[in-house]
Amino acid sequence: MGRMRVRRIDSEVDVNARAIGLLVGLLLAGGTPAVAHHSFAAEYDGTKPVKVSGVVTKVEWTNPHIWFFVDVKDDQGRVTNWGFSAGPPGVLQRRGIPRNAMKAGDVVVVEGFRARDGSNNASGGRVTFSDGRSVFTASSEDKAPR
Amino acid sequence: MRPQTLASIAAAALIMTVTVVSFPSGQAASQAPAKIPRLADGKPDFSGMWDTPKVPGGRGGATTFDRASMAPFRPGGEALFYEPRTGDPRKDEPRAFCMPSGFPSAFLGPYPIQLIQTPQHLVMTTEFMNVTRIIPLDGRPHKTDIEPTFYGEPIGRWEGDTLVIDARNYKRWSLDDWYYQNPKEYRMHSEEFHTIERLRRVDMDTISYDFTVDDPKIFTKPWTVSWEMKRHPEWEKTGLYEMVCNENNRCAGGECTKDTK
8 A cells, every 4th residue: 555656736726726725724714623523633644645636436425424536547557546535414515515516527636634544545625626616525623735 | 353363462462471571670771681582481592503612712622621721630530531542443432433422522513503492491403413402491300320321411490591501410421522633632521520501692693601511520620611602594594414423434433444334
């Protein structure tokens, strides 16, 4: 497991990063560290950020946290399916993110933090679509990607 | 007399009754409380959708109980409070495996709380795991010799316009969510945990909420945190969403490679 090689992110996404950072900042300003049902710190490693781009293969719009899965191709053309955990459906809906915001086939960039067990799972804090739209999908207690 | 007329008279009579109860004779006009909703019996009505309790302008959730605002530990209290973890996630954080959060932890997270009040009860529901407290308001005595529970036995009584909720009969369990802020410190309360909540509707959009922790096995004396709850009428449109922890609890406790659903 361990070593991860992912395709470089398109530069246009990086240009958007500042605006996205502002959005995340605004969202966090209103929130306070709180519990969903899990411990971000116990389950994900805040020192291991992950940023991948790929194609959404599945979205599980379920409690206690939504999960979405992304096929990521590395430089050698090998495909790895990553699982990302995000906020609870109710919290996301109140934030204005509906269940159809992300669909299988969407090309996305996901930023988050890796699971502590080293598997290809991570918290998925921020999702940016190919048209530049960005949604902050993390629970309010999760560490935000910067 | 037409039914509508009868209804109007009844409504007017009700309003007069409420008005009389709301402003008892002898109360100076300058001390009249802000206009707040009241039940027909004159008691303040807390019903509505509310944000989770927070220290005004600041701390909520995992950081709402500041160590500095707690009373000193009694001998041996600190070891009970910060119970060492074992390294086994199922034992160390059972809440990550959908076990109950307990009170007050379940009501501190980033989920709306709905309050529904009748003359007999206050019902307090949080979207988080759809936990409901049904609180009788008649000041009845606490039960004796019952099994302690995760959410305790809350009993309400009125002190003027302040609703005082006194809860006992808790089992030893997590106190709050501080662990999510600092995974090296897991805070527990003892089975002698006793909580006193004092709720006052300050205005249309605010509940002043003093929360007292009395745990004589851990602390030398009770200590209190002053919270506020803010009303969110825009959440009434959808109400509380269903929240079922067991539905798809992947990666519980960080065990992504095991089937922990």
